[in-house]
Amino acid sequence: MSPKITNDLHDLLKDNIITAETAEKIKAYYSQKESGSEHKLYLIFGVLGAILIGLGVVLVFAHNWDNLSRLSKIILSFLPLLIGQFASGYSLLRKSENNAWRESSAVFLFFAVGTTISLIAQVYNIPGDLSSFLITWMLLCLPLVYLIRSSIVALLYLIGITYYACNTNYFSYPNAHSYYYWLLILGIVPHYIQLLRTNSQSNFTLFHNWFVSLSLLICLGTIAHRNENLLYLSYMSLFTIFYFIGESSFFKNLKLKNNSYLIIGKLGILYLLLLYSFKWFWDKSIYNTISAKDTFFSTEFLTAFLLTLFAAVLFYAKNSKTKFKEITIFDFVFLTNILPFISGYEFSLVANGIVLAIGIAEIKRGNTQKHLGILNFGLVIITILITCRFFDTNLSFVIRGIVFIAIGFGFFATNYIMLKNRNRNEK
Known part of the structure; x- marks a missing residue:
């Protein structure tokens, strides 16, 4: 505990502002907090150390690789893997409650597996591509998440399978999916659910919340085949979900940063509603598909249908608890997957109205909750x-400038009024 806090506690006790029991509780609180901070530092430096050691070993091998015999190459190829397994075994048997040990050894073993696979493939000239290497590496390392209870390996696994999906589909399209x-x-879902239940x-x-959501967001596009438009x-339904x-x-x-x-x-x-609000967007819409059969039986449409159905289930689950009395505009957005089939060009007007309604609703909500961020x-x-x-109109620059000035004054006025009301209420 810092000397300043100790001195402040001493002064508070001396002036009879707090009791001795309260002072002890405050000391215990700060001691536990500082201990947690030190533990996080050990974990961070331990993982960084494991990564640097692994990279250093690889660089040393690479420098002398061509001068080594095949037997030496094989021994050195398996050496990082053996070291990683020994460290992980020691962590499980002797340091099972020490997160820094478990995470560091698991991360080292994770990279050791990838290093060994690539080195052995190079020694024996085993053919293969990056996608097959990544999927083999990730599958071999997935058990580490559960055996060593390593959350960092889980995050690395998410990065690995996301890159695998991108490399296989986006970088090689249309040759593979x-x-x-x-x-x-x-494979990572049970670990993620356990984290949410025990330490949300x-x-x-x-990090898992962000990595999982971003991974799904990036990889949803891999379903594209012949009807990318x-x-x-599908993305509108995914965002609604x-x-x-x-x-x-x-x-x-949870805190907003966690959500x-x-x-x-x-x-x-x-973003999608703003995109819908442009008329040019509908020039490449569903109306340009080859045939109705290609549209309604495509992977993209079936995926969108299933996601929209799931969004409808979540809509009912959310609003049935309040007997549909607290429905927001965002709750209805998944229905926009139906409206474009009526008339895409006319839907651009509807999208403008929805975005405007959302903006007004957020301003009203911010004003009601006295929250400047929402407003x-x-x-x-x-x-x-x-x-x-x-961008859709031919208004002169003068009119555009006047509108922006008015909006700017609107920002200042609304924030000033809210801050003034807040200060008045505090008094």
């Missing part, structure tokens, strides 16, 4: 919408 990704991500406020859980339907997850009682009680689903869901919905978020939405409309 990475459907295995959807099976691979299921931890940094590990925070239908992907926006994220929004409903973020609005659930469990995630809503990646709510942040990504809301921003994604607004300014609503103002930003309306500002972006007006800016987008400038």
Whole structure:
């Protein structure tokens, strides 16, 4: 505990402001807090040390690799793996409750597996591509997540399978598809659920929330085959599902930075609605597909249908608890997957109205809750919408300038009024 806190406690006791029992509780609180900070530092430096050692070993091998015999290459190829297994075994048997030991040894073993696979393949000239290497590496390292209870390896696994999906589909399209990704991500689900149940406020859980949501967001596009223009339907449903997850009682009680689903869901919905508001967007819409059969029986449409159905289930689950009395505009957004089939060009007008309604609703909510962040978020939405409309109109620069000046004054006025009311209430 810092000397300043100790001196402050001594003064508070001397002036009879707090009791001795309260002082002891405060000392215990700060001692535990400082101990937790030190533990985090040990964990961070331990993992960084394991990564640097692994990279150093690889560089030493690479420098002298061509001068070694085949037997020497084989021995050195398995050496990092043996060291990693020994360290992990020691962590399990002797340091099972020490997170720094477990995470550091697991991370070292994770990279050792990848190093050994690549070196042995090089020694024996085993053919293969990056995708097959990544999927083999990730599958071999997945058990580490559960045997050593390593959350960092789980995050590295998520990065690995995401890159595998991108490399297989985006970088090699249309020669291959990475459907295995959807099976691979299921392997991390039990560990993720356990983290949410036991330690929802931890940094590990925070990173898992963001990594899982971003991985799904990036890899949803891998389902594209011949009807890529239908992907926006799937993404709208995915963003809506994220929004409903973020609005659930469990995630809503978390800090905003921990609630990646709510942040990504809301921003994604607004981005797509703004995209829908442009008439040129519908020039490449579903109406340009080859035939109705190609549209309704495509992988993209079936995926969008299933995601929309799931969003409808979450809509009912969220609002049935309040007997549908607290429905927001965001709750209805998944229905926009139906409206474009009526008339895409006319739907651009509907999208403008939805975005405007969302902006006004956020301003009203911010004003009701006396929350400047929410109020300014609503103002930003309306500002972006007006800016987008400038690209669709032939208004003069003078009129555009006047509108922006008015919006700027609106920002200042609303914030000033709210701050003034807040100060008045505090008095």
